[in-house]
Amino acid sequence: MWKKMMGVAAALLLSTHLAVGDEATKGKLSIWLGYPETLDAFKLGQAEFKKKYPNVEVEILTFELREFEAKLAVSVPAGSGPDILTLHDFIFPRYYEGGNLADMPADLAAAVNDPKIIDPVFKDILTRDGKPWGMPWWSGRNGLFYNIDDLKAAGLDGPPKTYEEVWQYAEKLTQKNASGELTRAGISLRLTGPSGGTQKFGYFYYQLAGEQMFEPGKKPGTVRVTIAQHIDAAARVLQDHVEHLHGPKKSDDWALKHDAQGFASGAASMFMRESWVIPFVKKNGPAINFGVVPVPRGTAWGAYNNLEILSVNKDSKLQAAAWDFIRILQDQAILNNVLEGSGWVPIRKDRDYGAVLAKEPRFAQMTTPPPGLTLYIEAANVAYEEMTTRVGEVIQAAFRDASLAGNPAGCKAVMMKAHETAVKILKDNGIYSD
Amino acid sequence: MAISDNEPVRGLLSSRVAAARDAMRRDHLLWIVLALGPVFALFCIIRVYPILETIRLSFYRYHPTQRSRPFIGFDNYWRLLEDEAFQTALINTLQFCAMAVAVTLTLAFAVAVLLRSIERVAPIYELLLYVPVVTPWVPASVIWKWIFDPVHGILNYGLSFFGASKIAWLQDEHVIIYAIVLVSVWKMLGYFVVVYGVGLRNIPDDLMEAAELDGATPWQRLIHVVLPMMKPIILFTVIIATIIFFNVFAPVYVLTASAQGAPAYDFKVVIGEIYQNAFVFYRMGYAGAQSVVLLLFVLTLVAVQFYLFRDRRGV
Numbered sequence: 001m002w003k004k005m006m007g008v009a010a011a012l013l014l015s016t017h018l019a020v021g022d023e024a025t026k027g028k029l030s031i032w033l034g035y036p037e038t039l040d041a042f043k044l045g046q047a048e049f050k051k052k053y054p055n056v057e058v059e060i061l062t063f064e065l066r067e068f069e070a071k072l073a074v075s076v077p078a079g080s081g082p083d084i085l086t087l088h089d090f091i092f093p094r095y096y097e098g099g100n101l102a103d104m105p106a107d108l109a110a111a112v113n114d115p116k117i118i119d120p121v122f123k124d125i126l127t128r129d130g131k132p133w134g135m136p137w138w139s140g141r142n143g144l145f146y147n148i149d150d151l152k153a154a155g156l157d158g159p160p161k162t163y164e165e166v167w168q169y170a171e172k173l174t175q176k177n178a179s180g181e182l183t184r185a186g187i188s189l190r191l192t193g194p195s196g197g198t199q200k201f202g203y204f205y206y207q208l209a210g211e212q213m214f215e216p217g218k219k220p221g222t223v224r225v226t227i228a229q230h231i232d233a234a235a236r237v238l239q240d241h242v243e244h245l246h247g248p249k250k251s252d253d254w255a256l257k258h259d260a261q262g263f264a265s266g267a268a269s270m271f272m273r274e275s276w277v278i279p280f281v282k283k284n285g286p287a288i289n290f291g292v293v294p295v296p297r298g299t300a301w302g303a304y305n306n307l308e309i310l311s312v313n314k315d316s317k318l319q320a321a322a323w324d325f326i327r328i329l330q331d332q333a334i335l336n337n338v339l340e341g342s343g344w345v346p347i348r349k350d351r352d353y354g355a356v357l358a359k360e361p362r363f364a365q366m367t368t369p370p371p372g373l374t375l376y377i378e379a380a381n382v383a384y385e386e387m388t389t390r391v392g393e394v395i396q397a398a399f400r401d402a403s404l405a406g407n408p409a410g411c412k413a414v415m416m417k418a419h420e421t422a423v424k425i426l427k428d429n430g431i432y433s434d
Numbered sequence: 435m436a437i438s439d440n441e442p443v444r445g446l447l448s449s450r451v452a453a454a455r456d457a458m459r460r461d462h463l464l465w466i467v468l469a470l471g472p473v474f475a476l477f478c479i480i481r482v483y484p485i486l487e488t489i490r491l492s493f494y495r496y497h498p499t500q501r502s503r504p505f506i507g508f509d510n511y512w513r514l515l516e517d518e519a520f521q522t523a524l525i526n527t528l529q530f531c532a533m534a535v536a537v538t539l540t541l542a543f544a545v546a547v548l549l550r551s552i553e554r555v556a557p558i559y560e561l562l563l564y565v566p567v568v569t570p571w572v573p574a575s576v577i578w579k580w581i582f583d584p585v586h587g588i589l590n591y592g593l594s595f596f597g598a599s600k601i602a603w604l605q606d607e608h609v610i611i612y613a614i615v616l617v618s619v620w621k622m623l624g625y626f627v628v629v630y631g632v633g634l635r636n637i638p639d640d641l642m643e644a645a646e647l648d649g650a651t652p653w654q655r656l657i658h659v660v661l662p663m664m665k666p667i668i669l670f671t672v673i674i675a676t677i678i679f680f681n682v683f684a685p686v687y688v689l690t691a692s693a694q695g696a697p698a699y700d701f702k703v704v705i706g707e708i709y710q711n712a713f714v715f716y717r718m719g720y721a722g723a724q725s726v727v728l729l730l731f732v733l734t735l736v737a738v739q740f741y742l743f744r745d746r747r748g749v
Contacts, residue, residue: 073498073716074498076499077499095499097499097500098499098500098501179599191697192605192699192700193700254602254697255584255600256585258697259697382499383715385714385715386714386715389714389715390519393519393700396700400607
């Protein structure tokens with residue numbers, strides 16, 4: 001009798017186990033992307049994944065970045081959303097704070113914690129309670145893009161090497177028509193789009209201040225505002241912008257095409273952006289003969305990095321499979337595809353990108369930072385968008401104010417307003433750190 | 435045989451239907467409830483509930499990705515008083531709305547009056563003017579963004595023949611409002627031309643003939659006959675136009691979106707601020723408070739318009 005009962009119990013246990021196991025290898029694995037340019041890499045991963053999980057259907061949806069963020073924000077906290085969360089560094093805290101992230105398997109956590117594999121600057125941002133909550137995958141590293149032919153024509157034998165030279169070169173590279181209107185910007189500055197504008201203004205600020213406008217605070221998720229501390233540097237960067245938008249040094253104008261499109265169409269000779277510009281200009285401005293170098297140094301020398309993090313939704317029923325997919329995405333061929341196809345720089349240091357670099361040597365500026373260049377990453381926090389948008393609005397309104405040219409006191413007042421704007425938002429969100 | 439067998443049943447059925455019909459007639463309220471109930475229920479779910487929920491949210495600090503959603507009373511409303519961006523948006527929206535309503539309705543009325551003088555071909559013009567109305571805002575705005583391009587846009591190219599210098603339509607902080615008004619007038623003109631056309635056709639001919647016989651000039655007929663007769667229609671169009679233009683969002687969003695290579699001045703409007711707070715900053719409670727203020731503002735404007743256009747004959 002006992003034997004029979006034990007047999008039935010064992011059979012029940014086995015069937016339950018099988019059912020659970022079956023559940024983990026059957027179903028639909030959902031992935032949403034806010035950066036569709038990495039879709040090809042995910043498709044490569046999907047093909048590999050299907051070999052191990054033939055019964056798991058993989059659904060990859062791509063969205064415009066803002067739409068993607070909004071969809072995540074409403075679905076994930078409600079217990080739905082995709083299984084794999086492709087989180088940008090600045091939205092990562094929302095999902096950590098919300099308790100929406102699944103625990104990371106030990107092998108992947110060990111890889112994140114190994115400085116030979118992942119640079120600690122990328123590890124820190126996603127580490128909470130002593131453990132990482134996602135796999136850093138790629139980074140957008142900034143640099144100065146310059147038009148080689150424009151520089152030659154202006155008698156300049158190479159890209160600017162210092163903060164001061166950037167502005168001097170910009171003046172020399174600017175072209176005007178007979179009526180004095182700019183036909184080509186010496187440097188395409190970020191004049192609109194406040195959130196991104198704060199970031200690009202920060203590229204200059206870091207070189208003079210030696211740190212970002214918003215640095216991580218004492219506690220994870222908190223932010224320290226540094227503008228008041230480096231007010232002279234902040235005011236100088238603003239003044240340099242204003243003086244190159246108005247008056248005799250004018251090197252850029254709102255009416256010109258800007259950003260990568262402006263550079264690819266020949267409307268600008270220099271601009272600062274991240275590595276994705278390399279494939280973009282090759283595709284959209286094939287006639288543009290361009291080079292890229294790290295952002296020229298001031299008293300400090302740093303390169304901005306944004307970060308894409310791969311995490312798993314805590315409410316996913318396919319957590320193990322999702323982590324396996326993330327493991328597959330670490331394959332050399334897939335990382336090569338990310339670099340070559342999208343221009344985003346894979347994070348892993350234990351991979352060899354030589355095959356891609358042989359085809360496109362300009363990526364080397366991004367994959368292999370020169371000695372002395374500090375890599376920095378923004379202070380991820382739940383109020384990131386609001387803070388950078390509102391600070392950017394203050395700065396970009398000042399760009400239009402010609403009276404700030406040659407007016408350090410006025411520039412200081414503007415930057416103090418930017419400082420106070422940031423502090424107020426951070427305090428309101430309970431994440432201000434002094 | 436079978437037919438005659440069923441006759442009593444049919445008779446019973448028809449008498450029951452008749453009884454039910456009589457009962458329905460008697461109980462008119464029941465009929466109204468059955469007829470309008472589902473529609474009213476849908477209206478409540480789709481319209482009334484979101485408004486009530488927005489009002490409720492406005493008293494909370496509600497961020498969809500945060501667990502804590504505390505009740506904060508009127509804090510969101512107090513915050514509005516210090517919010518420079520919202521105040522700028524409100525002023526911009528008022529200016530835009532005043533300009534767009536005035537230009538659209540004046541132009542629409544003028545066109546509608548002119549079309550009455552070419553009654554036979556008027557429908558063709560009305561149809562042509564109505565095409566932008568049925569064109570979705572987003573593609574229409576994208577096309578206008580190209581037209582407004584300061585370097586390659588057709589508008590500046592056209593103006594250059596008249597010796598005009600390059601205008602940064604969407605980049606100049608003082609000019610952008612006119613660009614958005616232009617797009618909005620182009621988009622909505624046809625709708626109001628049709629509405630005014632219907633109103634003008636309904637003015638009794640004998641009234642116009644009588645005025646003409648009395649020696650009234652066309653201008654006098656317009657001022658003393660047409661306008662008074664059109665007053666209810668004008669009230670309707672002013673209210674509708676105010677609501678439409680106060681809620682402007684899509685053209686501003688598309689025209690000022692500073693995507694790759696196409697920078698534009700960050701022209702703030704109220705709905706844009708609400709969108710940004712709700713779906714970019716995820717401050718749902720605060721966006722709720724802004725929505726409530728917008729609702730009150732538009733209701734007040736409509737009430738003022740009703741007051742100004744009220745029929746004073748009885749006073």
